[in-house]
Amino acid sequence: MNKPTIFLTTEFEERIRDIPSPDEMNIPLKGHIPRIERKEKVLQGARIAEHPESYAGDIHASLSGKVKNITPASISIKTDTENLQTEPVDISGIDPGKELISALKSLGVDTNNLVKAKTLIINGFNPEPGISVYDHLLRDHQETLERGLELVRKFISPTSTILAVPGRSTAHLAGCMTFHIKTFYPNSLNRVVVKSVTGFDKPENVAIISIPQLYFIGKIVETGLPLTETIITIGKVNYRVKIGTPIRVILEYAGISVQPGDRVVLGGPFRGNAVYSLDQGVDKDAYGILVVPKDMFSPVTDAPCLNCGECVLKCPSRIMPNIISRMAEFGLFEKTIKYGIESCLECGLCTYFCTARRPVLQYIRLAKDELAAQESNKR
């Protein structure tokens, strides 16, 4: 697998490969409420769950089949070979406004960033080291991206559109100014990109959108079908997978074997989640799968902080993870507020560079959770 690096460009194979449809899929729910019953038959593209928040996109069956099981975490569907699809929806005729927003939401798009703004920034960075999806889409799928951008512009109606790309990249997008940023993680994080482009931490009238969001909106405009697939990087290859495809199926197809004790990460090496079972399905925001062999790194320890200061110097939020993690370690959660814990972007660089191998980000998250719990107890 890939060598640890914070460099954001990765070589990738020429073509996006398709992962064959699995026999059974586990479509993950992230706070979504199931809208189907067990044993119900569903068509490909049928809505199976929706989110209580009005901006979060609905979830659809990515293949036709029969619902096998529903848990709070996922909906399992036994797929059939009929491959029946729902009718496409033509959204090109709908005027931008609430109606179009709800049409997009019902097609699976998260719409929280589609609000009016003067400046639209397109984040053209691969989100994390070892991931090449964004580069690949930007290089090979310009037309779809442009179609997506056209629709997005209707909502945001920006006076300027800026495409933020890595330092030497020649990537471009029609009608966008190109802005170059150094090619190191965490410069790919949305907040850091906004800061680099505008010079402000939290400027007003700025919207930011990612390449996959543009791509999938463009896809929806082209096909009229809901969002049922995602593109993920494994090693040097990008794969197109149906949402809910079990990780086991994907890794088998990619020819990667997993040994007991390995870590399998859904997402990237810095912000991804380690899965507990290979039967877990990929979600729509997934952009990579990473297998970290058991003995690749020494384990994290509760060793004392050396105060070497690497975390402080690498932190994009300009806080002191060394002090905050020590306070969280000893339960002094309120004191972390004074050190700006709320500014943490959770990029993970503090833990990546920690010489003592302390779980710095975990301590920060613990403190954040404890503070949130205290806050909700007060109310």
Added chain:
Amino acid sequence: MASQIKKPFISEPVLTVSTAPHWHCGRSVSGLMMETIIALSPAVLMAIMHFGLEAARVVALSCVVAVVTEAICLKITGRDVSIDDYSSLLTGLLFAFLLPASAPWWLVIVGISLSIILGRILFGGPGASPLCAPLVAWAVCKISWKYFMDIDLSILNTEYLYPLSQLKLYGSEAASGFNYLDLFLGKQLGGLGAVQVSGVLLGGIYLIVRKHIRPHIPLAFLAGVFITASIYFFIDDTRYANPFFHLLTGSVIFGAFFLATDSASSPVGHIPMIFFGLIGGIFVIIIRVYSVYPDGVPFAILLANLLTPILDKIRPKPFKTK
């Protein structure tokens, strides 16, 4: 009897889970300490070359006692005996570098034990000590056993002189008698390792190239020494020594690269590190000019250590998220 084996609760294969990030840069405490020891090894060899087996005796004794003391202390305090991370070995080596080659055996043992106990264990181990551990013990020994810590006592064993006490006793006239190349090659008296200027400088550059220390503190420290010494030199070059003389004598180079950069007792930000180095460097010359101690470096760094918590308050505003 396969049918009797229960289906495991967790699916196969059993995976490790952890929070992000899932990669690590690969650095470790033992790696950092080992590389620092490697960086010091040229100076150790030079010290043995110049001072003979006396130097080897002090270094070996200091290192052994450091590790043993640390192990005993950790055992007594009920902590993990983590002597395999080489950090106590490094403390032993750093302390030995400050001693004269003629230091008696009991002084070495008492000194390094104090360094481990007062400098490291009492404050909670590496990363927690507010003062550079070897310097704490050096200061105790220097004040308690002035006679045995006196560098000039090594004169009998070697052909070299202690340039800083020559400067103190006989003025800048005496200082100008030293050849800078000889000083650079370590042909002078002082802390047995600290005065191996070229060896220590080589080690320091190695640490910076390997990115184990940042260049801020060493460069600012040297700049502080040089600028302050230059000011005095320009005021009256008959009374005060040449700034290059100050850079090449005593523990200036050693202090800049190995003592001032001690991670626990130095600040962490870019600007605080530069201030810390400059303040340390300025103190060196002030102590050398006005105090009874010929070499100001250890006390200067200890004083700068005390300012670390204040310097660490110089911080940029955290990322605005609300």
